[in-house]
Amino acid sequence: MRIPALVLAAALTATLPLSASAAESGFRVVTTGLDGPYEITLGPDGFICTTEKSGLRVLRIDPKTGEKHVAATIPDAVHTSQDGVLGMALRLPHVFLAYTYDSDPGPALERRTKIVRFTSVDGQLREPVDVIAGLPGGTDHQSARLVLGPDSKLYYTIGDQGANQFSQMCQPIEAQRLPVAADDRSAYLGKVLRLNLDGSIPADNPVLNGVRSHVYTYGHRNAQGLVFGPTGILYSSEQGPKTDDEVNVIMRGKNYGWPHVAGYRDDKAYVYGNWSAAPDCADLDYSDLVIPPSVPQTTESSWQPGFVPPIRTFHTVPSSYDFTDEKCAEDEQWYICWPTVAPASLDYARGSLLMPALKDGTVHRLRLSHDGTRVTSAEPLFRTVNRYRDTAVSPDGKTVYVATDSVGRTRDADGKPTDALANPGSILEFKLGS
Ligand SMILES: [Ca+2]
Ligand SMILES: [Ca+2]
Ligand SMILES: [Ca+2]
Numbered sequence: 416m417r418i419p420a421l422v423l424a425a426a427l428t429a430t431l432p433l434s435a436s437a438a439e440s441g442f443r444v445v446t447t448g449l450d451g452p453y454e455i456t457l458g459p460d461g462f463i464c465t466t467e468k469s470g471l472r473v474l475r476i477d478p479k480t481g482e483k484h485v486a487a488t489i490p491d492a493v494h495t496s497q498d499g500v501l502g503m504a505l506r507l508p509h510v511f512l513a514y515t516y517d518s519d520p521g522p523a524l525e526r527r528t529k530i531v532r533f534t535s536v537d538g539q540l541r542e543p544v545d546v547i548a549g550l551p552g553g554t555d556h557q558s559a560r561l562v563l564g565p566d567s568k569l570y571y572t573i574g575d576q577g578a579n580q581f582s583q584m585c586q587p588i589e590a591q592r593l594p595v596a597a598d599d600r601s602a603y604l605g606k607v608l609r610l611n612l613d614g615s616i617p618a619d620n621p622v623l624n625g626v627r628s629h630v631y632t633y634g635h636r637n638a639q640g641l642v643f644g645p646t647g648i649l650y651s652s653e654q655g656p657k658t659d660d661e662v663n664v665i666m667r668g669k670n671y672g673w674p675h676v677a678g679y680r681d682d683k684a685y686v687y688g689n690w691s692a693a694p695d696c697a698d699l700d701y702s703d704l705v706i707p708p709s710v711p712q713t714t715e716s717s718w719q720p721g722f723v724p725p726i727r728t729f730h731t732v733p734s735s736y737d738f739t740d741e742k743c744a745e746d747e748q749w750y751i752c753w754p755t756v757a758p759a760s761l762d763y764a765r766g767s768l769l770m771p772a773l774k775d776g777t778v779h780r781l782r783l784s785h786d787g788t789r790v791t792s793a794e795p796l797f798r799t800v801n802r803y804r805d806t807a808v809s810p811d812g813k814t815v816y817v818a819t820d821s822v823g824r825t826r827d828a829d830g831k832p833t834d835a836l837a838n839p840g841s842i843l844e845f846k847l848g849s
Contacts, residue, residue, distance in 0.1 A: 431528060437710040442799075442843040445816060446481035447475070451494075451817035454503040454561070454760075455807040463807055463816055463842060466695050468511065473512065475538055477841065478816065487533065487540035487761065491516045496554045498526060504569065506528040508535045508610075513561045513571060515552045527550035527615075530614070547614040547629075551576060551604050555583065556654075560641040560760065568609050568617055568632065570649065572638040575605040579674065579690050584701045587691040588674045590635055594628040596701065605673060607632040607641070607651065607665055611714030621668030634671035634722060640761030640770060641665075646785045651759035652770050653725075657703060658684045658732050660755045661725035662768065662781065675718035678728040683738050700816045703749065704738060727781060727790040729772075730754040748832040750774075751824060760805040760811035764847055765812040771803030772827055778803055778817055796845070800827050808847075 445463070450470025458464050463476040463548050464486070471494060473487040489512070492500050498515035505511075519525035529548035533540035546569070555577025562570050578586040590605025597616060609631035622625050635655035640652030640662075649665040659678030662669055677685040688706035690696055695709050706712055709785045732754050740752035758772035768781040768790070777795035784791050809815070821840035827833040 418724060427553060431490055431774065432848070441599070442838075442845050444481075444838065445478055445787040445842040445844050446476055446483060447838070447841045449818070449842070451821050452694045452804060452842065453501050453559070453723040455805050455816055455818045455842060456503060456505055457807045457809065457816070458505060458607045459507060464503065464505060464510070465818065465842070466500045466503045466514075466714065468497075468501060469494045469821065471500050471514075473500070473503070473510070473540060473550050477726075478842075478844070481567065481842075484538055486510075486535070487512075489514055489604055493517050493524065493526065497553050497557045498552060500569065501557060501559035502530075504563040506562045506563055508536055509533070510540055511524055511546065511561060511563070511569060511612075512540075513559050516548075518549065520754075526554070528557070528559070528573070530569065532609070532612070539706040545614070546612070547610060548558070549600050550608075551579065551600070555581075557728050558635070560639055562641050562643065564609075564643060565647055568611060568640065570641060571608045571610065572635065572651065573603050573608065574635070574637040574639075575607050575673065578604070580703075581701055582622050584685075584690040584699065584828070585696040587689070590673045591670070591675070592634060593633065594626050594630060595624075597626060597628050597629065599626075602628075603630065605633060605635045606630045607635060607638065616786070631667060632665050632669050632671060633671050634675075636673040638639070638663075638678075642761045642768070644763050644783070644787050646766075646787055650761055650763075652761040652768075654756050654757050655728070656685065656753060656829060657738055657750075657753050658728075658730065658736075659725075660729040660731075660758050662727040662758075662761070662790065663723065663725050666723060670720060670722045670723040672724070676715045676722060676724075678731050679724050680715045680718075680722070681731065682715050682734070684732050684734045686714050687718075688712050720833075726788070727754045729779070742829070742831045745832070748824065751832040752830070759803060762806040762808055762815075764808040764815065765849060769808070769815065769847075771817055773804070773820065774804040775824065776801055776825055778806065778815070796847075798828075800825060800833060800835065801839075802836065813847055814844060816842050816844050818842050 451468035453468040502513035517529040528550040556574030558572035558574035608629040637654040743752035
């Protein structure tokens with residue numbers, strides 16, 4: 416089924432132009448009925464391999480027919496919201512999966528994350544071997560993007576677990592806390608990890624605060640996107656708070672600033688309100704808009720350690736910005752209207768980064784400078800009412816597959832919150848122009 420460009424055009428928001436070849440050729444719906452696709456990857460056989468976050472499975476999909484084959488069900492995986500069967504990296508015959516499991520042998524549910532290596536035999540994933548277990552796990556800000564580097568190391572993102580907000584407002588953010596021993600996995604929140612394929616600590620990982628561990632970089636909030644460019648530069652995309660989703664160049668041993676800095680150290684529309692340090696934290700009502708007097712606040716510029724600023728933000732706004740857009744007033748779904756777009760992944764194609772987003776119904780194309788260190792322009796490739804989760808790119812860079820969330824909230828054609836998704840739980844195909 417091909418959705419004509421006119422239908423896409425009708426779904427446009429008035430403020431952003433329809434652009435690029437996706438709109439000219441329309442989408443082809445490859446398959447539907449997926450249960451929370453999180454990572455889609457093209458295998459060397461041309462099939463799309465996908466994890467199902469909530470379906471707790473791995474599927475192989477024929478991109479021509481959309482036919483699905485179950486490659487594995489993961490019986491010990493658990494799912495409530497942002498947890499489940501998440502990241503995946505292929506190096507056939509091996510398939511590496513990251514998923515949430517229950518580490519408590521009794522009736523309690525103690526969420527942790529593990530990375531498991533399977534061996535693919537006739538399209539089935541067999542012989543699971545734990546690469547690493549006991550990593551932090553929860554239901555918010557899991558990040559959980561897994562990639563294999565050109566150096567044959569595994570890179571894995573772990574978010575701040577949603578600390579310091581909503582029901583976890585009294586949990587401190589630990590993105591700046593570094594391990595005090597090599598096996599101190601409790602300090603792996605808000606980090607990018609680098610592991611040998613057997614889960615051991617690479618001998619050339621950075622020594623941070625006197626300790627060499629799996630921690631490669633720190634100071635991250637929710638880095639759901641991670642990809643290597645063709646010259647070996649590692650990029651991340653990260654979800655910001657009310658402002659300043661980030662695209663970063665990830666460099667060994669560096670600090671990326673969270674929670675002291677969102678985006679650039681510019682004191683624009685962000686201060687770090689540390690709810691967990693309020694003496695009366697348990698008695699407070701959490702608010703995204705107002706920080707109560709008992710919650711300590713620090714400005715970005717008052718935090719002086721060195722950190723690596725992003726190469727692009729979505730979007731930085733002045734402190735006078737009104738975060739209560741009328742379009743999102745009903746049920747106070749303000750976050751849908753905020754200047755953040757909620758990047759869900761990151762991929763590389765044709766001199767660009769492709770960044771699918773959950774809130775503004777598009778895949779953003781970020782053109783890179785020749786040396787890959789700067790973003791020279793960014794444009795949305797189309798607008799539909801979907802939450803775009805992850806992409807997979809054909810070897811020639813021209814065909815892009817994009818997976819959509821099965822459920823969740825995004826902006827409708829008028830920019831208002833909706834959970835009526837146009838293509839829930841699907842994989843769509845579009846062509847990328849030069
Ligand atoms: Ca992918
Ligand atoms: Ca940052
Ligand atoms: Ca800032």
